[in-house]
Amino acid sequence: SDGSAATDSFPPLPTVGTRTDYTRWRIKDNDSCHSWHYLEDDKEVEAWPQSSAEKYFLGLPLNLPDLPKAETPIEAAENGLAFYKELQMPSGHWACEYGGPMFLLPCVVSAWYLTKTPIPDAYATEIKNYLTARAAENGGWGLHIEGESTVFGTTLNYIVMRLIGADPEEPVMVKARARLHELGGAVQAPHWAKFWMACLGIVDWKIVNPIPPELWLLPDWAPLAPWRWWVHIRMVFLPMSYMYSKRWSCEETDVIRALKKELFVTPHSEIDWAAHRNSIHPGDNYHPKSWVMNVLNWLIVNIWNVFLRTNWIKNRAERWVSELVDMEDANTDYADLAPVSGPMNTVLCYIRDGPNSYSVKRHIERMEEFLWINKEGMLSNGTNGVQCWDTAFTVQAIFATGLQKHEKYQPMLLKAMNYLERQQIREDCKDQEKCYRQPRKGGWPFSNRDQGYPVSDCISEALKAIILLQKVGDYPQVLDDDRIKDAIDILLLYQNDNGGVSSYEARRGSEYLEIFNVAEVFGRIMIEYDYPECTTACVTALSLFHEHWPEYRAREIKTFIQRATNWIKGNQRADGSWYGNWGVCFTYATMFALESMAHIGEKFENSAVSRRGCVFLLEHQRVDGGWSESYKACETTEYHEHPSGSLVVQTAWAVIGLMEADCPLQAPIRAGIKFIMSRQQPNGEWLQEAIEGVFNRSCMISYPNYKFHFPIKALGMYAQKYPDDKL
Numbered sequence: 001s002d003g004s005a006a007t008d009s010f011p012p013l014p015t016v017g018t019r020t021d022y023t024r025w026r027i028k029d030n031d032s033c034h035s036w037h038y039l040e041d042d043k044e045v046e047a048w049p050q051s052s053a054e055k056y057f058l059g060l061p062l063n064l065p066d067l068p069k070a071e072t073p074i075e076a077a078e079n080g081l082a083f084y085k086e087l088q089m090p091s092g093h094w095a096c097e098y099g100g101p102m103f104l105l106p107c108v109v110s111a112w113y114l115t116k117t118p119i120p121d122a123y124a125t126e127i128k129n130y131l132t133a134r135a136a137e138n139g140g141w142g143l144h145i146e147g148e149s150t151v152f153g154t155t156l157n158y159i160v161m162r163l164i165g166a167d168p169e170e171p172v173m174v175k176a177r178a179r180l181h182e183l184g185g186a187v188q189a190p191h192w193a194k195f196w197m198a199c200l201g202i203v204d205w206k207i208v209n210p211i212p213p214e215l216w217l218l219p220d221w222a223p224l225a226p227w228r229w230w231v232h233i234r235m236v237f238l239p240m241s242y243m244y245s246k247r248w249s250c251e252e253t254d255v256i257r258a259l260k261k262e263l264f265v266t267p268h269s270e271i272d273w274a275a276h277r278n279s280i281h282p283g284d285n286y287h288p289k290s291w292v293m294n295v296l297n298w299l300i301v302n303i304w305n306v307f308l309r310t311n312w313i314k315n316r317a318e319r320w321v322s323e324l325v326d327m328e329d330a331n332t333d334y335a336d337l338a339p340v341s342g343p344m345n346t347v348l349c350y351i352r353d354g355p356n357s358y359s360v361k362r363h364i365e366r367m368e369e370f371l372w373i374n375k376e377g378m379l380s381n382g383t384n385g386v387q388c389w390d391t392a393f394t395v396q397a398i399f400a401t402g403l404q405k406h407e408k409y410q411p412m413l414l415k416a417m418n419y420l421e422r423q424q425i426r427e428d429c430k431d432q433e434k435c436y437r438q439p440r441k442g443g444w445p446f447s448n449r450d451q452g453y454p455v456s457d458c459i460s461e462a463l464k465a466i467i468l469l470q471k472v473g474d475y476p477q478v479l480d481d482d483r484i485k486d487a488i489d490i491l492l493l494y495q496n497d498n499g500g501v502s503s504y505e506a507r508r509g510s511e512y513l514e515i516f517n518v519a520e521v522f523g524r525i526m527i528e529y530d531y532p533e534c535t536t537a538c539v540t541a542l543s544l545f546h547e548h549w550p551e552y553r554a555r556e557i558k559t560f561i562q563r564a565t566n567w568i569k570g571n572q573r574a575d576g577s578w579y580g581n582w583g584v585c586f587t588y589a590t591m592f593a594l595e596s597m598a599h600i601g602e603k604f605e606n607s608a609v610s611r612r613g614c615v616f617l618l619e620h621q622r623v624d625g626g627w628s629e630s631y632k633a634c635e636t637t638e639y640h641e642h643p644s645g646s647l648v649v650q651t652a653w654a655v656i657g658l659m660e661a662d663c664p665l666q667a668p669i670r671a672g673i674k675f676i677m678s679r680q681q682p683n684g685e686w687l688q689e690a691i692e693g694v695f696n697r698s699c700m701i702s703y704p705n706y707k708f709h710f711p712i713k714a715l716g717m718y719a720q721k722y723p724d725d726k727l
């Protein structure tokens with residue numbers, strides 16, 4: 001799209017076709033701010049050839065030659081790198097699809113609709129293709145691509161289909177509608193879906209549980225004050241509260257009128273909206289609201305809103321919320337934290353600033369960066385990308401193979417290094433204290449610098465990559481010591497009082513805040529928790545730093561590591577494993593925890609903790625040498641095998657964990673390595689298997705580059721550890 005601005009009247013719905021010409025899609029890589037463009041003009045197509053990476057993402061043939069068959073682990077790693085190198089982007093990072101959640105595209109498309117932004121036909125066509133491909137067998141859509149269809153997924157994506165111009169009588173729509181009606185219709189939807197439907201004017205605001213902006217007027221000491229919440233929840237409820245406060249809805253149009261008929265099992269005019277405020281289908285109710293929350297909601301709706309809420313309070317709260325949104329926009333150049341809050345902030349700016357404002361135009365441009373195209377069609381990524389994260393792991397994987405010394409790999413590594421250099425955040429937030437942010441100067445984000453939110457483990461992984469390049473690999477120094485120390489200074493802020501480490505910020509509130517979780521579809525979202533993955537990343541980064549700068553903040557670093565590793569020990573489960581919060585699941589976290597232990601010298605031979613972790617992994621190895629954990633483990637917090645058998649990424653994680661712990665049993669590790677090699681394709685690639693990632697326990701998310709850098713790391717580690725074993 002040309003990022004065309006919103007207009008005063010609703011543009012016509014796009015014309016959805018059957019398929020776009022996939023040879024016409026290109027990614028603009030503006031220092032890793034990605035946007036996909038459909039080239040209508042033949043001359044443009046010629047002038048801008050499709051890269052291997054673009055072809056790969058689109059599922060088009062790359063026609064790469066078959067490589068000499070790998071006989072040894074290191075040859076397999078080299079073949080893997082030969083393929084993976086082709087996917088490096090012009091700015092030096094690795095890009096990928098980051099799909100999985102099925103509630104993100106609806107946020108983007110609703111925001112387009114509400115701001116009257118024309119949707120290009122090519123987008124509409126591919127969005128329809130994607131949703132058609134991802135519809136469940138029994139009709140409808142789930143919370144994420146592997147989940148069963150729910151009211152949440154079905155309602156929101158049905159709306160998307162209609163807003164992009166799909167015909168309600170098409171088979172996929174008929175089936176989805178039937179499924180939705182079987183589940184009780186859209187009145188059974190969770191809070192966030194009700195919110196979007198209210199903005200679209202499909203439901204009355206009475207069906208939406210309260211999101212009072214007054215919460216932001218609470219004093220900082222109040223235990224419920226929003227600055228204490230996990231940043232994602234804080235940033236979503238912020239713009240939501242503004243729309244709720246205004247009970248803002250767009251004008252009725254033909255398609256909205258039609259949706260009012262299609263989404264419900266009873267006639268729209270007969271629905272008692274207030275009575276359905278707490279209606280929710282059991283399949284959507286992962287975290288049922290507490291009775292305290294239900295009472296509180298009742299009091300807000302029936303007492304506060306009716307008798308106590310003065311205009312003065314309303315206006316003050318709206319003004320402050322709106323100012324906080326402005327600060328978020330300023331600190332991210334309108335990219336915003338993620339694709340839920342971003343589209344909501346867009347709508348807020350539209351309501352407040354009007355269709356022709358800079359804020360709306362810039363938001364709409366930046367929302368493009370959430371979109372991605374794969375062989376099935378167009379989807380929304382979970383963030384504006386995985387750039388820094390994957391690039392940092394890729395560099396480390398190459399160091400695990402020892403191949404960084406070879407000239408052949410130097411251009412790739414140099415480009416990656418310069419990329420990471422440019423992505424370090426160089427300044428703190430404007431109005432840092434006022435908008436409840438913490439220092440960020442020196443940090444690295446998960447995606448890119450524009451997004452501007454450092455995360456404990458993203459800082460750590462990027463920092464390790466840079467230190468390896470500069471200190472171990474003899475690559476030129478692109479970051480001076482001060483910049484490296486900046487990273488350490490902010491990393492030290494992430495430790496919680498119990499020694500564990502969180503994601504975006506150290507914990508600011510009590511676990512009791514979960515009582516106020518109203519999102520229903522997610523568990524444990526109100527505050528930051530401790531994560532073995534993030535904790536390990538900090539332990540390893542601080543250890544590596546300390547090796548090379550033994551003087552700098554040495555005492556604090558030592559204490560940090562000691563407290564962090566103690567926390568990891570305490571977090572081990574009775575069966576020897578650790579629960580993974582961001583990857584599937586026990587295998588992922590156990591790999592990290594074993595790495596932490598190894599960094600304090602606790603390994604299989606001398607530590608019960610490490611040995612029990614290894615035993616856990618060994619017990620779950622399958623006869624073909626692989627490991628295979630299913631995402632079900634994240635939901636149920638018990639180990640589950642994946643029905644499709646051994647998986648490459650899981651196997652890589654398990655053998656990396658075992659090698660970190662110096663597990664003396666070579667045979668199982670060898671069998672795992674053999675399995676990874678057996679799954680490698682003749683051109684060096686590995687194929688996509690089961691979904692790798694998770695958040696909030698219930699929602700899965702893809703990490704497509706994991707199938708490259710983790711196997712390469714595992715193969716490299718094996719080759720270094722057993723140089724004589726040719727397999």
Ligand code: LAN
Binds near residue numbers: 233340383446503582
């Ligand atoms: C991510 C992606 C990266 C992930 C890791 C760095 C892997 C992790 O170790 C720390 C947490 C973090 C940064 C993370 C947090 C939650 C995110 C941002 C996501 C899983 C990607 C999408 C998700 C976000 C919350 C999606 C929007 C949904 C809402 C509930 C607001």
